[in-house]
Amino acid sequence: MEPADRETVTGLPPGIAAAREDLTPMLSQYADLCAAHGDALVLFQVGDFYEAFCEAAETVARVCEVTLTERSDSTGDYPMAGIPIDNAAPYLESLLDAGYRVALGDQVEDAAQASGLVDRAVTEVITPGTVVEDDLLESGTTNYVAAVAAEDDDSAETTVGLAAVDVSTGECLVTSGGPDAVAGELDRIAPAELIAGPDAPAFEPSDAERGWTTHDYDAGAFDRRTATERLEPYLPAPERRFDADAELRAAGAVLAYAEYTQGDDGPLSYVTRVRRYDPRDRLRLDAAAQRSLELFENRGLGASDTLFDALDETNCALGRRCLERWLRRPLVDADAIRSRHDAVGELADRSLAREGVADALATAYDLERLVSRVSRGRADARDLRSLHRTLAVVPDLKATLAGAEGEERPTTDDPALPRTEHLRDLGDRLDELAGVRGLIDDAIATDPPQEITEGGVIREGFDGDLDDLRATEREGREWVADLEASERERTGIDSLSVGHNQVHGYYIEVTDANLDRVPDDYRRRQTLKNSERYVTPELKEREEEIVGAAERADALEYELFVDVRERVAAETERIQALADALAELDALASLAAVAVEHDYVRPELREGVDESPDADGAATAGVEIEGGRHPVVERAEDAFVPNDADLPRGSVAVITGPNMSGKSTYMRSVALAVVLAQTGSFVPAQAATLPVFDRVFTRVGASDDIAGGQSTFMREMSELTEILHDAGPDSLVLLDEVGRGTATTDGRAIARAAAEFLHDELGATALFATHYHGLTDLADERERVFNLHFTATREDGDVTFLHRVVPGASSSSYGVEVAELAGVPGAVVDRARDLVAAEEADRWRAASGAGREDAVDPADRSGEGEAEGDRDGDASLREFLAEEASEDGSRSGSEADTPPESERAEPTGGDDDRPAAGAPPGLAAELRDLDLARMTPIEALNALHDLQSRVDDDG
């Protein structure tokens, strides 16, 4: 993000520095502002434009695509480029996008009143993390700037403090942890900007697209004492409020930076909520999990196909941001989760209330950003009216929650609504702020202009003095309006007219033909081609009265407006608390709407030991989902196939099945159900019982995740490392084709070792999708490992995926068929089939040649010494051979002497792929007699199955 030439254009442009001694007073003022803001590009107000000079002008011209012009003065010629202040937003956005911080050097006194050079000062430094302009902010998303500070205590690991503030809403979060934990938090918060204290470790975003720009900031701001002093206006006794010094120092620094960007005008009064949190209080979803579960981004499908989009039925920006926060940080406290479920359930049941809430909130403005503008003294009269309109929905909302008209009352003994404590609390938190609402309504005109210095913003009746001034003005204007008629009558000049212009004010105009009838008290003011313009002493007097009254009224209006704004600002905390309540209500109503529209069910949370009758008493409750669906994929698929999941706590499900059969979708459905449930949402299933997890880890195979940077395999391994270090009994782990990014033998070994470690050492609940069929043996060797697989049917060479999960291990990969489906040219597909067949035949020969011992265990076959690229235990090869044989009957005779490996057709719960090398002789004869040339592949498969079951029976 850092532009290459940034050094040369932030701060003082070299061209200006070189001419510093000779500059005109104005450019010298520009130079001073540049020098004081060395890390920013200064835009300097000259009338209606923001200008930049010399090298800075070249940058502005290039980045904003505006014309580079030249300014000439007595001291020389300087390149100059400007952007119009009225329409600055798109240009500022370009500069921010290019990685610049922009300091606005505004005129801070009225140019008309200034004697000499107009005073200018930097009123705001706009940075990616601290923008507050609505035009530059995406509504409904949070925009953080974060700071990190390191603390070396005696413990083995450095503690890193992390503080983040959203300058547009006043939200401030503080936490701390080891470098890894903080890296995870940063990924989750995804700040736009990161400022690093001295000695803080470097934090790189794990996802460049959602990444931040990092820069060092004034080390002094991270000093403990300075930070404590900085924090004092925000919260009393800051040194007692944080867990670690590093937290306090990060918080002090981030607020120092935020204040600096807001014009260094003292504490930000709207930052009223400095909240410390412990990441362990939330379900941890690091960047890899957020990415692979496609919570907020989807690189494959359309960008909007994310879990967040599927859940977002919010009606206002407040609710949208709240829902996003919830989804980024789901809960781990079972009672808190149940409480949200209660509220969602009630809103789901009460459709009238839900719709009433939605309608009311749809008219709500972004209260958090409004109140921050109010307390920054940036709000105009329209903002106050928007605030008023938002406050006006509160009584309706309270009434709606308490039971909308026509709504069926509950039939229980207690007819009160809301029924749930959560919604009752929320109803109580809906502060009507009647005083603020009344004040704005009394004071501010209903449809005020944007400008607050030119009158028209204060309502009549609010202030007696103002009304008197406006009355004087109005009467004066009426007198002038009547003047034309009375003067015509007095002078007898029918064409006499009264007019007004900016330069001369009011005048009486008489055409040359009537000049002889002009009365004596007329004083000539202006001569035109065919007429003369006059004033009378009385008109002059009236004019002064009108202008004087208007000017005083405008000034008084401004004063009154500022006073009203300050009185509203004094209620910042209450308004923010209301904003929180509205946001939560909107988020809950959104979850309820989704639950109803998409048929979600309330998950039952089960904590601790599983006391169900069939549990052995020691096992803790696991995941039990009936008819679960993937919340995003189900909306894109016409016929989504629901699947069950039954994962006892600490179990490892090894999932096999052909490509495209639905393994990843299934695993993600399970993880998403957990995330949704802990967010407070219902889940897409017929029934769900879930434990509360503390972390969800995901590792998705190299080919499924192509985020650049590191080698994909390296990245895969570092993610795996993290999982194997940090996962525990309360973690849910999704491993999708681990090991796929390297040679098969190594990959398979890593996959197996990782699965064993997860089971034996970590006790995590895991879903493990793999194409390494040898892994399914683990089910025989480990108590809590079991196999699941997906099936497909094949008819006339066409593969149909059933998308249904069934117990046991799979037999087929159908890789070549999928290649064919994808449109790989026929010649390549045919050749691939030949190669598969040939390789498999080699293996048979090798296996039977090595004798029965070696041929028995497929896991051994897939071990040492096998050629790279070998497909582990892949029974589809055998099917191909069978098919081929059926096409060429001559081959079946000789090769059938070595009977094919038995095919595992349906779930066997981890039975081995035993070749029929030692099958009873009768069976061999039957096998030989099969007329493969006349059989369809399915018939052949059935026949094999029959034989195989008899091998088992006989054996």
Ligand SMILES: Nc1ncnc2c1ncn2[C@@H]1O[C@H](COP(=O)(O)OP(=O)(O)OP(=O)(O)O)[C@@H](O)[C@H]1O
């Ligand atoms: N339960 C389901 N019902 C209907 N369609 C499904 C279902 N599950 C998956 N699909 C469809 O099948 C496609 C492939 O699914 P998925 O990516 O989960 O397969 P996979 O087995 O993980 O494949 P691979 O091994 O190639 O990664 C999905 O994009 C989706 O369109």
